[in-house]
Amino acid sequence: xxxxxxxxxxxxxxxxxxxxxxxxxxxxxxxxxxxxxxxxxxxxxxxxxxxxxxxxxxxxxxxxxxxxxxxxxxxxxxxxxxxxxxxxxxxxxxxxxxxxxxxxxxxxxxxxxxxxxxxxxxxxxxxxxxxxxxxxxxxxxxxxxxxxxxxxxxxxxxxxxxxxxxxxxxxxxxxxxxxxxxxxxxxxxxxxxxxxxxxxxxxxxxxxxxxxxxxxxxxxxxxxxxxxxxxxxxxxxxxxxxxxxxxxxxxxxxxxxxxxxxxxxxxxxxxxxxx
Numbered sequence: 001x002x003x004x005x006x007x008x009x010x011x012x013x014x015x016x017x018x019x020x021x022x023x024x025x026x027x028x029x030x031x032x033x034x035x036x037x038x039x040x041x042x043x044x045x046x047x048x049x050x051x052x053x054x055x056x057x058x059x060x061x062x063x064x065x066x067x068x069x070x071x072x073x074x075x076x077x078x079x080x081x082x083x084x085x086x087x088x089x090x091x092x093x094x095x096x097x098x099x100x101x102x103x104x105x106x107x108x109x110x111x112x113x114x115x116x117x118x119x120x121x122x123x124x125x126x127x128x129x130x131x132x133x134x135x136x137x138x139x140x141x142x143x144x145x146x147x148x149x150x151x152x153x154x155x156x157x158x159x160x161x162x163x164x165x166x167x168x169x170x171x172x173x174x175x176x177x178x179x180x181x182x183x184x185x186x187x188x189x190x191x192x193x194x195x196x197x198x199x200x201x202x203x204x205x206x207x208x209x210x211x212x213x214x215x216x217x218x219x220x221x222x223x224x225x226x227x228x229x230x231x232x233x234x235x236x237x238x239x240x241x242x243x244x245x246x247x248x249x250x251x252x253x254x255x256x257x258x259x260x261x262x263x264x265x266x267x268x269x270x271x272x273x274x275x
Contacts, residue, residue, distance in 0.1 A: 003152055008209075011151035012202055014162040015144050019201030021166035025173020026194040040171060042256035044244035047167040048236040049260020050160055055236075057268070058157055059150065059229040067222035077219075078226040085230025089142050093238065143168075143235065144201030145208040146228040152209075153225065160264060161232070168240055169198060 060082060067074035147165050151158025173194045181190035212224055244253040 007152060007155075010155060011148045011158060012206065014151045014158050015147045015202040015205045016199075018147050018162040018165040018169065019144060019198035020195060021169040022173030022177075022194045022198035023191070025170040026177040026191045038249075038252060041244045041249070041252045042259075043167050044171065044240045045253040045256025046260040046263075047164040047256075048240035048244065049257040049262075050164040050264055051232040051236040051240070051260075052257075053261040053264045054157065054160060054164075055229040055232040057264075058154075059225060059232065062153065063222045063226035063229065065222075066218045066225060069218035070222075071219060074222070078222060081223040081226035082230040082233075085142070085227030086234045087230075088227070089231050089234040090238070092142070141200060141204030141208070142231045144203070144205035145224075146231045147201065148205030148209060149224060149228050153221075156267075160267070164260075165201075168235065171243060173197070 060078065063081070064074050064078045067078050071077055143165055147158065147162050150161045177190040177194040181187055212220065241253065241257070244256065
């Protein structure tokens with residue numbers, strides 16, 4: 001499959017937008033007196049609804065359609081690729097220690113108290129900071145690839161996923177910047193670390209794309225796209241929904257989830273040509 005420079009640039013800018021939304025989380029952590037947890041809960045539920053709906057209604061069917069061009073076992077291959085995407089993302093979660101895992105969310109106030117005590121025990125703050133940056137980069141690589149590949153295949157679909165990922169990255173920015181601030185005493189360093197965590201998404205997307213682009217066929221694209229669907233579903237169920245439950249009440253999460261699904265369904269009805 002051949003992509004124009006403008007298509008690649010658009011997909012990259014969308015991925016960059018999604019990644020740098022971690023900076024919004026930093027701003028909330030440093031300038032807001034208290035996080036609006038109910039709003040954040042609904043927003044995260046909404047993001048999960050968008051991801052789950054698009055994964056099953058748009059991404060997976062498109063992957064199967066692409067696979068059918070080169071194989072008689074399209075559904076089997078697509079299903080295996082879908083669960084491979086889930087397995088890869090789960091493996092990344094497992095190999096990163098929980099203490100520095102940016103997807104193991106905690107309250108901003110809780111982070112402040114815990115990491116002050118941690119600061120007294122840390123002998124090498126820069127080494128710890130670099131380790132955190134590596135953990136973030138590993139986490140954001142598949143998310144960046146998911147956004148980028150979706151935008152290349154379908155710009156409207158890419159916009160929806162980029163917005164969902166951006167919402168997802170806001171609390172990640174909080175969980176990254178606050179511990180770094182209490183470890184270093186510098187808001188600037190904390191803000192930079194948060195932005196670096198976001199930059200891992202477009203960088204990871206480009207690296208992944210250039211590797212894939214050397215042998216892109218309908219078959220390889222279908223496999224990658226099915227894996228992207230698995231990545232999105234894992235993010236929704238393992239990260240977004242548990243975090244949304246922690247920030248707010250159960251029914252707020254469900255309302256946000258259903259709203260995300262409903263809006264995506266409505267957009268598919270009124271904008272069929274865009275998808």
